[in-house]
Amino acid sequence: MLSYRHSYHAGNFADVLKHIVQVAIIEYLKKKDKPFTVHDTHAGAGSYTIASDHMQKTGEYRDGIARLLDNRTGVGVIDQYVALVKKLNPVGKLTEYPGSPLISASLLREQDRLQCSELHSTDFELLQRRFADDKRVRVEKLDAWQGFKAMLPPQHRRGLVLIDPSYEMEADYLGLLPALQMAMERFSTATYAIWYPVLDRNRTESFIRRFVKAEIPNMLRVECCPRPDASGRGMTGSGMLIVNPPYTLAQHMAQAMPVLKNALCEPNGHTLVRELTGEA
Numbered sequence: 001m002l003s004y005r006h007s008y009h010a011g012n013f014a015d016v017l018k019h020i021v022q023v024a025i026i027e028y029l030k031k032k033d034k035p036f037t038v039h040d041t042h043a044g045a046g047s048y049t050i051a052s053d054h055m056q057k058t059g060e061y062r063d064g065i066a067r068l069l070d071n072r073t074g075v076g077v078i079d080q081y082v083a084l085v086k087k088l089n090p091v092g093k094l095t096e097y098p099g100s101p102l103i104s105a106s107l108l109r110e111q112d113r114l115q116c117s118e119l120h121s122t123d124f125e126l127l128q129r130r131f132a133d134d135k136r137v138r139v140e141k142l143d144a145w146q147g148f149k150a151m152l153p154p155q156h157r158r159g160l161v162l163i164d165p166s167y168e169m170e171a172d173y174l175g176l177l178p179a180l181q182m183a184m185e186r187f188s189t190a191t192y193a194i195w196y197p198v199l200d201r202n203r204t205e206s207f208i209r210r211f212v213k214a215e216i217p218n219m220l221r222v223e224c225c226p227r228p229d230a231s232g233r234g235m236t237g238s239g240m241l242i243v244n245p246p247y248t249l250a251q252h253m254a255q256a257m258p259v260l261k262n263a264l265c266e267p268n269g270h271t272l273v274r275e276l277t278g279e280a
């Protein structure tokens, strides 16, 4: 039974970091005409209405996307992301926050493809309905790791695999590394972007260590923690582990972090950009 609904959290500080990285990777893939595929393992509903009870109940977007909307930052990866959110809100007011599938679909070209797995019945139906007329998009009601078996490798050699579990269950932490290894065997040429929460620093570090110990090559880690580490006080930050990142991403994220720190973090919050392992 899945209880997590992303509609309570859409547009929060964690989505901001994740979606900036997602946009940056897709924009990099678009530099070549050759087609690519985005595979979204935990796709969610696709888009979220700001005025909904869920979003208004938590108001998390107010400490996330809402803090970035008013100024051009001069940092390409942030401005591209904000421009996309604004384009999807043409009335000039934030009424809808795009989830990862809508972000991908908005950026893809005619020749590119998006494939999504989502298990929650309601979110799956919303997602399926949203993309019913978009021939580039495939939506399956599948467990994320079953989705790897069913849909990888895709028809294109280039691509992004976005892995964004809700970490509701211990299995989400434990199953990720073997699932990544299985996916990389099937689709070795892709970039993999894995989101993770920071709830308890020791747990986060042991999660990351597993990937390093497994000698996954060419890994970049980026993290934005609006609050200082403090276990038991909810999510204080979040990060992304990126395997086979575009060669420009570390530099672009290093430029973005001071701006994100300023916009999203309390004075004692912190950020990180670190290359964890080199190329094989």
Ligand code: SAM
Pocket: 002, 004, 005, 006, 015, 018, 041, 042, 043, 044, 045, 046, 098, 099, 100, 101, 117, 118, 119, 120, 123, 142, 143, 144, 145, 164, 165, 166
């Ligand atoms: N990626 C989305 C975005 O950025 O807009 C948000 C995804 S949300 C963090 C996680 C989603 O994973 C939820 O919609 C949840 O229903 C779904 N989910 C949880 N366990 C899953 C599983 N084993 N396989 C596929 N989807 C799952």
